[in-house]
Each structure stands twice: as structure tokens, then as C-alpha cells.
């Protein structure tokens with residue numbers, strides 16, 4: 539066995555585990571007339587003929603159609619305080635382009651339900667409470683896969699979480715089938731394909747996240763819908779809710795609809811028997827709720843900001859506006875107006 543580079547540093551691809559393409563403090567502001575006027579259609583729209591006549595696409599056909607769309611999604615790291623109009627304008631202009639693709643059919647005809655948590659869903663379906671769906675990365679926590687803050691003494695992680703996967707991380711320990719521990723080497727003759735790897739990542743908690751989960755779970759059926767992989771996401775969720783008291787369901791990357799190679803979309807129709815008027819999704823990524831814009835609450839991306847106060851803003855919005863509403867979509871539309879912006883864009887380009 540080659541001895542060189544024991545303990546080699548292997549670079550982890552963040553996207554292998556979490557999905558935070560791009561990403562900031564919307565501060566839950568009502569969209570003003572001025573801000574919608576400032577929003578410009580940044581990409582040129584596709585022609586009506588390109589895809590609008592296509593119906594009943596299966597997932598493969600759907601992905602192919604999406605791959606032909608001519609835009610490059612922007613990362614949620616662009617969703618930061620002060621950049622609201624730009625972020626919204628660009629992402630919504632992309633959503634205009636995606637509008638004719640049959641999200642619903644693609645979802646229903648796909649294998650997305652393969653990993654569907656049937657029992658958890660049955661439990662929340664029978665509840666009278668509204669459903670609060672929460673994104674994980676950059677909404678509730680930030681995981682420092684890039685190890686940007688690994689040695690930062692003034693910005694220490696709130697926690698480190700570990701998880702097994704077939705992917706590797708720096709400082710990996712690997713385990714064979716008998717759980718014997720060894721270290722990754724550069725010996726290329728060894729096949730690691732069936733090897734479990736223990737990865738560890740430092741995380742920052744969004745200020746107030748634990749209190750937020752405790753509070754919202756009094757009024758809503760709360761769950762996580764993340765574009766990250768289960769191994770990593772479960773480690774974080776188990777840390778946030780160790781006694782399993784607040785989070786009632788978990789949906790992961792394999793429950794998302796892929797839009798091209800880059801976008802993971804969360805189609806809320808996955809909550810089969812629950813009417814959309816009862817479901818709200820808090821997410822820092824606009825593309826996540828592209829199929830149901832009025833069900834989304836866009837929160838700015840959290841990276842590592844101890845002064846961040848967004849969860850408290852979201853909490854008061856949820857309690858004061860969403861909770862008493864008959865239809866969450868009407869309240870969101872009144873407050874944020876995403877659908878109106880899209881409708882205006884369409885009117886301007888058609």
C-alpha cells in the first residue's frame with residue numbers, strides 16, 4: 539500500500555450534501571410599488587412555442603425541456619439584505635421562463651414518491667393545523683462545508699455534526715463492514731465504493747432557531763423540506779430537535795423536482811391530501827417554490843450573522859397573518875405579491 543499522503547486532505551463538494559446554490563434580509567417587507575417598478579426582466583423569455591404546447595411530460599422529458607431553457611440560475615447567496623429587488627427580479631424572470639413546464643405532471647409521474655414518508659404524512663394530513671414547511675440550509679442553519687471559519691476564533695461554530703455517507707470529507711475516518719476504523723489513503727487500487735465515511739461539518743445556528751421551532755410547533759404541523767441529502771440533513775435536524783418534539787416530517791433531495799442540473803424545486807403538491815391553502819414554505823431560495831409562488835415566504839440567506847433577526851420577523855408574520863387566514867396564498871400574495879410580479883412580466887413579454 540502506498541504510504542504517501544495518509545490523512546490527505548480531500549476537498550468536499552458542498553453540493554454533494556447540501557444544496558445552497560446561491561443565496562440574504564428580505565426583512566419581510568411588503569413589496570412596494572417602487573420596488574416592483576425597479577424589477578426588470580433580466581433574461582429574454584423563451585418563445586411560447588418552445589414548450590408551452592407540450593403536455594404530460596414524464597420526468598425525463600421534463601428535465602430535457604428544462605435543460606433547453608437559456609438561463610443560469612443565480613445562487614441564494616445573492617439573496618442578502620439590500621439586494622432584494624435584484625434577487626427577486628432575476629429569479630422571478632427565470633420562473634417566468636419555467637412557467638409553461640408542467641410541474642405537476644412531472645411530479646406525479648416521477649419516482650419522487652419512492653422515498654415518501656407515508657406514515658408521517660398520514661399523521662399530519664389528519665391534523666387541523668396548517669402545515670409549516672421549513673427549508674434547512676441558509677434558512678435555519680449554515681453548514682461550513684468550505685471550512686471558511688474552521689480556524690476563526692471570533693466566529694466559532696455553534697456545533698459540529700457528523701454523519702456517515704459514501705462521500706468523503708476532510709479528516710475522514712472510514713469504516714469497514716465490521717466497523718473497524720481506518721483513515722483514507724491515496725491508494726487508488728483500493729475500492730472505496732462500498733465504504734462508509736464519517737464526515738464532520740461545523741454549523742452556525744440562525745439566531746433564535748431553537749426558540750422558533752418550539753414556538754411554531756405550538757401552532758403548526760412543522761417539518762423540514764431540504765434539497766440536501768438525508769444523511770447530512772438528518773444529522774442537523776437531530777441536533778436541532780434531539781427529542782423529536784417539533785419536527786413532524788422530513789423531505790429531502792430525492793423528494794425535489796430537478797430542474798436541469800442546478801435547481802431543486804419543492805413542489806408542495808407532494809402533500810397529496812392537504813389543500814395548498816393550508817401549506818406555507820419558508821425558504822431562502824426563490825426557485826424552491828417556483829410552482830406555487832403564493833405558498834412561499836422568502837427569507838434572506840443566513841451564513842453567519844449573529845445580529846440576524848429574520849426568524850423573529852418570520853415568526854410574527856406567521857402568527858399574526860398566516861395563522862388566522864383561511865387561505866395562506868391570499869395573505870402571501872397581498873404581502874409579497876410574487877405572482878403579480880410574474881403576471882406583469884408575462885404581460886410585458888407576451
Ligand SMILES: [Mg+2]
Nearest residue numbers: 673675676822
Ligand atoms: Mg436553503
